[in-house]
Amino acid sequence: MSEKRQPKATIVIFGATGDLAKRKLFPSIYNLYKKGKLSENFAVVGLARRPWTDEILRENVEQSIKQASFSSADEDLREFTSHFYYNSFDVTDDSTYDGLNKLMIDLEDKYQTEGNRLFYLAMAPNFFGLIAKKLKEYGLKESSGWTRLIIEKPFGTNLSSAKELNNEIREAFDEDQIYRIDHYLGKEMVQNIEVIRFANGIFEHLWNNQYISNIQITASETLGVEERARYYDESGAVRDMLQNHILQMVALLLMEPPIKLTTDEIRSEKIKVLRALRKIDSEKIDKYFVRGQYDSGEMNGEALPSYREEDEQLANSTTETYVAGKLVIDNYRWAGVPIYVRTGKRMAKKTIDITIQFKDLPMNLYYKSEKERHPNLLSIKIQPDEGITLSINANKAGAGSLAEPVQLSLNNNDVPGINTPEAYEKLLYDCTIGDATNFTHWDEVALSWEFVDPILETWAEQQPNFPNYKSGSMGPKEADELLERDGNHWWDV
Ligand SMILES: NC(=O)C1=CN([C@@H]2O[C@H](COP(=O)(O)OP(=O)(O)OC[C@H]3O[C@@H](n4cnc5c(N)ncnc54)[C@H](OP(=O)(O)O)[C@@H]3O)[C@@H](O)[C@H]2O)C=CC1
Numbered sequence: 119m120s121e122k123r124q125p126k127a128t129i130v131i132f133g134a135t136g137d138l139a140k141r142k143l144f145p146s147i148y149n150l151y152k153k154g155k156l157s158e159n160f161a162v163v164g165l166a167r168r169p170w171t172d173e174i175l176r177e178n179v180e181q182s183i184k185q186a187s188f189s190s191a192d193e194d195l196r197e198f199t200s201h202f203y204y205n206s207f208d209v210t211d212d213s214t215y216d217g218l219n220k221l222m223i224d225l226e227d228k229y230q231t232e233g234n235r236l237f238y239l240a241m242a243p244n245f246f247g248l249i250a251k252k253l254k255e256y257g258l259k260e261s262s263g264w265t266r267l268i269i270e271k272p273f274g275t276n277l278s279s280a281k282e283l284n285n286e287i288r289e290a291f292d293e294d295q296i297y298r299i300d301h302y303l304g305k306e307m308v309q310n311i312e313v314i315r316f317a318n319g320i321f322e323h324l325w326n327n328q329y330i331s332n333i334q335i336t337a338s339e340t341l342g343v344e345e346r347a348r349y350y351d352e353s354g355a356v357r358d359m360l361q362n363h364i365l366q367m368v369a370l371l372l373m374e375p376p377i378k379l380t381t382d383e384i385r386s387e388k389i390k391v392l393r394a395l396r397k398i399d400s401e402k403i404d405k406y407f408v409r410g411q412y413d414s415g416e417m418n419g420e421a422l423p424s425y426r427e428e429d430e431q432l433a434n435s436t437t438e439t440y441v442a443g444k445l446v447i448d449n450y451r452w453a454g455v456p457i458y459v460r461t462g463k464r465m466a467k468k469t470i471d472i473t474i475q476f477k478d479l480p481m482n483l484y485y486k487s488e489k490e491r492h493p494n495l496l497s498i499k500i501q502p503d504e505g506i507t508l509s510i511n512a513n514k515a516g517a518g519s520l521a522e523p524v525q526l527s528l529n530n531n532d533v534p535g536i537n538t539p540e541a542y543e544k545l546l547y548d549c550t551i552g553d554a555t556n557f558t559h560w561d562e563v564a565l566s567w568e569f570v571d572p573i574l575e576t577w578a579e580q581q582p583n584f585p586n587y588k589s590g591s592m593g594p595k596e597a598d599e600l601l602e603r604d605g606n607h608w609w610d611v
Pocket residue numbers: 132133134135136137138139165166167168207208209210239240241242243270271272
């Protein structure tokens with residue numbers, strides 16, 4: 119295996135006692151190690167305030183791997199976790215950074231990591247700027263190898279706070295050292311969007327306003343706010359999902375073919391899409407966007423509380439747990455094609471689905487009435503099913519009708535040997551090999567905030583009529599009306 123594919127590095131996790139580290143990062147590092155995508159020459163330093171020891175961290179790493187249900191022999195796990203070290207560390211306390219630098223130098227010597235340093239900020243965003251500054255101030259980013267910084271979301275709460283944060287980070291790190299993570303970009307089928315489009319003439323030739331009627335993106339969740347009330351109530355569905363994950367999928371779906379599959383070329387095409395997204399004036403926001411908050415309801419026979427009942431601090435909340443919108447792209451390829459998006463918590467189904475509806479043929483030869491006509495649909499299934507389904511019309515033998523929709527499907531879950539890696543695993547690996555393609559460039563972050571800021575500002579001025587959708591439903595009726603006004607409807611996902 120080449121050096122490049124089996125990187126050597128010290129990975130420093132700020133927030134190593136937290137939820138993200140436990141659920142996603144430790145199992146992902148383990149998987150990379152097991153697959154030989156991380157050299158034996160690695161060390162992981164976990165940082166947080168808790169007075170843990172190396173041993174306690176190692177036990178927690180072992181537990182998290184077992185909980186992620188990777189079967190593994192105990193000796194394997196012990197060998198793996200022996201590379202983990204814990205440093206009790208308060209990021210606001212200057213006196214702790216020198217000690218960290220010393221520990222890293224010792225580990226670099228012990229594990230021969232060639233001075234490569236990856237700092238993963240798995241902490242609350244208000245610490246991001248400070249940590250970046252301190253890493254520079256205490257010489258932690260000066261090493262004989264590469265230095266990279268992975269930053270978790272949310273990247274700011276609006277354009278101005280995002281700019282401020284970006285300026286702080288850019289004072290310490292160059293843009294090409296900064297990896298702003300959006301875990302949707304690590305999902306197998308999100309990465310597949312480009313392949314489906316640019317490796318298939320049958321789709322790409324039709325991928326424009328001449329042949330496509332509308333595009334629908336659904337990212338629905340059955341879970342409610344869970345333990346994250348404090349974060350989520352400050353955030354809401356627009357900041358939590360629309361500004362980042364959904365707009366990233368929009369950019370990949372609508373971008374022009376890049377001239378090469380390089381990071382810069384792909385990013386540059388995505389940026390053009392975000393620039394072409396029409397910003398909606400305040401007085402028109404309600405024509406283009408619908409917000410919702412879940413009421414009590416029922417799922418699988420289980421009674422579910424409303425958002426406001428989930429936690430004392432949410433009792434009077436006006437935070438949206440659902441958003442649907444009609445996006446308009448002002449460019450030659452997409453003029454006139456509405457892009458409908460919706461995302462929300464406590465909906466009927468956990469699914470991420472992209473449905474492309476093709477335009478109807480000019481004449482109805484095969485159906486008794488116009489109502490029976492069924493357009494061709496291409497559905498890209500991101501999660502939990504992974505695959506694509508193309509809905510075409512055909513004469514089903516023996517069915518007696520002239521034409522009816524049939525589905526041509528590829529489901530990754532049915533392909534033997536496919537075991538899709540966790541998004542974080544892919545992205546961590548990309549970062550260790552210096553591939554920033556599936557991380558968001560600052561320009562993408564800024565344009566996305568520019569787009570959502572007017573929605574948030576307008577809504578902040580109006581009192582919403584919440585709650586307005588039942589837990590276990592597909593959202594408020596106004597979201598259906600949004601499409602009905604254009605003569606469209608949401609397709610089942
Ligand atoms: N959890 C998830 O599924 C997701 C999380 N994210 C993002 O990842 C980041 C981390 O989230 P999550 O793991 O859930 O958060 P948690 O609250 O679970 O963890 C926060 C971590 O920060 C540490 N910490 C807090 N204050 C300090 C301090 N002053 N000095 C050093 N360490 C400190 C805590 O440890 P201690 O108390 O011991 O100091 C803990 O390890 C956030 O930006 C979040 O938005 C993004 C997507 C999904």
